[in-house]
Amino acid sequence: MRLDITGLSVEVAGKRLVHDITLRAGSGRLVGLVGPNGSGKSTLLRCVYRALRPAAGTVRLDGADLHAMDARAGARMLAALPQEASTEFDFTVAEVVAMGRLPHQRGAGRASAEDSARCARALAR
Structure with a gap:
């Protein structure tokens, strides 16, 4: 599955957290996001797995705009289990x-x- 991020910007409470990011990850490729704390890595990923909506730009999976899809269609294509996720339930x-x-x-x-x-x-x- 190919991931294309084009011109992505994120604003939260009037503050720009990520500005004009463009990234392409080809199918079967492993990509690492590297940068100092607070540089926007997690914010960018939250846009990819639809926990945040970008203020500008697009996130496409195999050419389809992820944020234009309904929730079920998007969930069929992409899921995330963030490292910092916490839960009060015990799941195997x-x-x-x-x-x-x-x-x-x-x-x-x-x-x-x-x-x-x-x-x-x-x-x-």
């Missing part, structure tokens, strides 16, 4: 992996046999 690794199948299920349905098999394959990898 298998339960966290299974959460990735939620956007592919209908309504509030239960996991299908196919969902369980996909999760098992992911864990085996």
Whole structure:
């Protein structure tokens, strides 16, 4: 999956945190964001996984504008488990992996046999 970020800027409470970022990560590539504390790395990533909406610019996955998609379509393409995420619930690794199948299920349905098999394959990898 190719990621293209073009002209991305982020403002929070009237303060510009990220200004005019352009980045391309080709399919199958590993990209590292490096910079000092407070330079905008996490803010940029929050725009990529839709926790923040950019003030300007676009985030595209395989050419599709991620912020123009409805939540379910976006969740089918991208998920994030931030390092700093905290939870008050105790989830097993298998339960966290299974959460990735939620956007592919209908309504509030239960996991299908196919969902369980996909999760098992992911864990085996």
